[in-house]
Amino acid sequence: MEQRITIVTLGVADLKKSTAFFEKLGWKRAVQELDSITFFQCGSIAFALYPLAALAEDIGISVERSGFSGITIAHNGRSKEDVDAILAEAERAGAEIVKPAEDAFWGGYSGYFRDLDGYLWEVAWNPGFALDDAGAVTLPD
């Protein structure tokens, strides 16, 4: 597993309000054609806002904040095979596979593991999000 984070996602109560908050801070949205999720390019990583209920549903866990922080960290691989290999590697390192990788509705391939402290990591392949040689993600406009 390369040493990098690709996306930090916050599960939010009201996507429009939360998006407006960051826009008030001067941040500019990427991937503007999507209204179900908000992306911001942040240096070599992406920062995302996604409805909390949808995020919990995507992972397949309860939305209760006591059990789920509402935050996931995504690490994107370069292929579907990468995703399977990284999830297996994480499991060998002591992680719990919460959701084995499967084809995702947004055209990619994704699974989740829970790390030792209960934090959820998405391991994904997304054909629409290019990774450069260093693993930096560049979001479409």
Add this chain to the structure above:
Amino acid sequence: MEQRITIVTLGVADLKKSTAFFEKLGWKRAVQELDSITFFQCGSIAFALYPLAALAEDIGISVERSGFSGITIAHNGRSKEDVDAILAEAERAGAEIVKPAEDAFWGGYSGYFRDLDGYLWEVAWNPGFALDDAGAVTLPD
């Protein structure tokens, strides 16, 4: 507030065990002289592990996971004045100042705001962590 994230920090139950988990994934520590916190360089950002109780104490909130996700996102400014200005900007945008900026025991200057969904953002100035023109952080070895 520039459009970037500097550090993603996970509050952890056992720093040694959690650090070992990432080392098993092949990640190499930065700032190796510190044993109270673990840093990993991740592209243009830093990823950190810090004891959950210490992280909650640093912010000044309860350690209960129902009230605190255990994750903070840090955004580093270029000066103390930057930190004050960014916290004020966040407050104007609707954030709640949880901890006004103050000199930190590690030699920097830091405060926290809570965003609209309750997520905690640290706004900090750290003279030991260089930021390049694009705002990317480079951790010492």
